[in-house]
Amino acid sequence: MIEIDAITKVYDGTPAVDAVSLTVETGTITAIVGTSGSGKTTLLRMINRLVEPSSGEVRINGEPTTGLPKVTLRRRIGYAIQGHGLFPHHSVARNIGAVPRLLGWPRDEIRARVDELLELFSMPPDAFRDRYPGELSGGQQQRVGVARALASRPDMILMDEPFGALDPIIRTRAQEDLKRIQQALGSTILIVTHDMEEAIQLGDKVAVMDAGKLVQYAAPAEIIAKPATEFVAEMVGGVDRPLKMLSLVPVSEIVEEGAVDGPAIGAETSLRDALSTCLWSGRDALRVEREGRVVGHVTLAAIRARAEAHR
């Protein structure tokens, strides 16, 4: 558990981050979202003390971060940034193994961990281990950057716009990968983004920052349904709020008994995609399958009812 307690950073008399408090549960993703200059990056960098807070403190599992030397603290926290920040003169394996090496892990253990992570990110170790960052695509570089942050199995991982430099298609894949890997490993992740869509997709909780203040900290559904301020409402966007809402709910939540004909969708598909399939195929109901077995069906009316539930 990470407790951020009334943390403040003042630059030249103006607070960049103003008395922000929030608690992040272990094993969850928290997305910090805001416009540029909202203080979200400064907030993130105060956690591993790349920026020293003017006041307030951060506790990780109850221990204040000031109790450790900075370098020791940072080695226990994964860090991934926009533009990956890979060392261009080190191979992929050396880049991923950077923190374990700083921690003095034995060579064999580092090697095994590097291969394990490459597998996890669908990059065959034999093909990628000895390549250099300059030889990888943007998406691959970014995956190596995230793998490096995970390498030493840190207590928590800080990510600053890690997908900011990727094109939309690769970006969506990278988000799905991160979600999958986070669930598999049970990591605690704090991710900074300017993109509310990304925050809603990834975050178990979303923290909205505006002008240095935390204006709302809630589950994505609540952020969409009950934006706390004008600013949050604007960030969420007006017209497609119901669609955003539906994108958070899997079909399995409103599946009904009995099979119907026509095309099938998976039980984990979001209601937004189910709605889209309904409209595109001109059907009122879709068969729902899980691993090839029929589990029931979902109706257009049920999707609509779900979307209106928050009105």
Next chain:
Amino acid sequence: MPARRLTAVSPPGALFAALGALALLAPFMTVAANRIVAGEGVGIWTIAAPGAVAGGLATVALALLLGLLPRRPWLRLAGAALGLAGVVWLLGQGTQTLLEGAGDYARVSPAPGFWYLLVILGLLMADALSALSPGPLVRAGLLALALLAGAMVLQSDALAQLSIFREYDGRRAAFATAFWRHLGLAFGSLAVAAAIGFPLGIACHRNTRLRAALLPVLSFLQTIPSLAMFGIMIPLLGWVGDSVPGAAAFGIAGIGFAPAFLALVLYSLLPVVANTVAGLDSTPPAARDAARGMGMTSRQRLWQVELPLGLPVILAGLRIVLVQNIGLAVIAALIGGGGFGTFVFQGLNQTATDLILLGALPTVALALIAAIVMDILVDLTSPTPESHP
């Protein structure tokens, strides 16, 4: 690929061929009655027996013709090497023929025609090499071959009677002393400048205020004309030698090795410090941030990230210093610093051109070799050789 492109000639090759043909019109060698008087030019056609001249000229012609081939850099390179061998061989032939019956004090030396051909063939070679863009190891191999060939020519008797080698004969011991002194001045000042400049550069990289204060001072030092700099050293070190006890025992005096050495060190500081700072600054900001964020200490960041990434730029600074100091060390002879400059200034005083060349040519060769070796080192230390196109 259109056929027109294949039959076209290489434009620089055409220029070299035209210039090479013109160079044949200039006198190839000079014959003088002794080492002081001005000599008389001899055309390439008459320096030796017609058969020998024809043979030598054939290689030059072949070299220039091969130089016209646009798509065969290796052939162009080989042609230029063959042409250079032919020109040197002609020089040897000419020396023997022209000295026959010319008297004991007679001197023969290369004339503009020879130098033109040497430069043209050298350019041809450089053009072919840049088209080949060989890797650092291939370049090292080619340099070794060239040095070996040069050493073989110098070892053989072919050119022994040439004027410049006659000057050398009388000064073997002095030449060896000058050689080591020159290397001592150039490399010693480089080593001291590096020993002072690296820590200063690292300090400037970390402390922007120090950087703002120090770099203008160093760049001011760089703007002092070299003659003035050597001149300033005379009263400065003269005073130190006279007034600081024991300083004179270390050889510190107004003239000699010490002031020359010090002046060269001062000249070297700016390139070393500025390139160290630029090299360390060249780390991508994201990589630096990541290194900090993952918990590297500032020493680890320096040694594992910033220095390896900046090394090519830092070495490029050392390359500038080395080539610059090999040249500047010539002027050091004016204040008794020794080195090849000794011959240059003696030659100027005696109006003995060959003696000037005895000082100048080794300096040029040394600077050229140093530049090539340093370029090879810069390439070898590039962090990711694979990412080069």
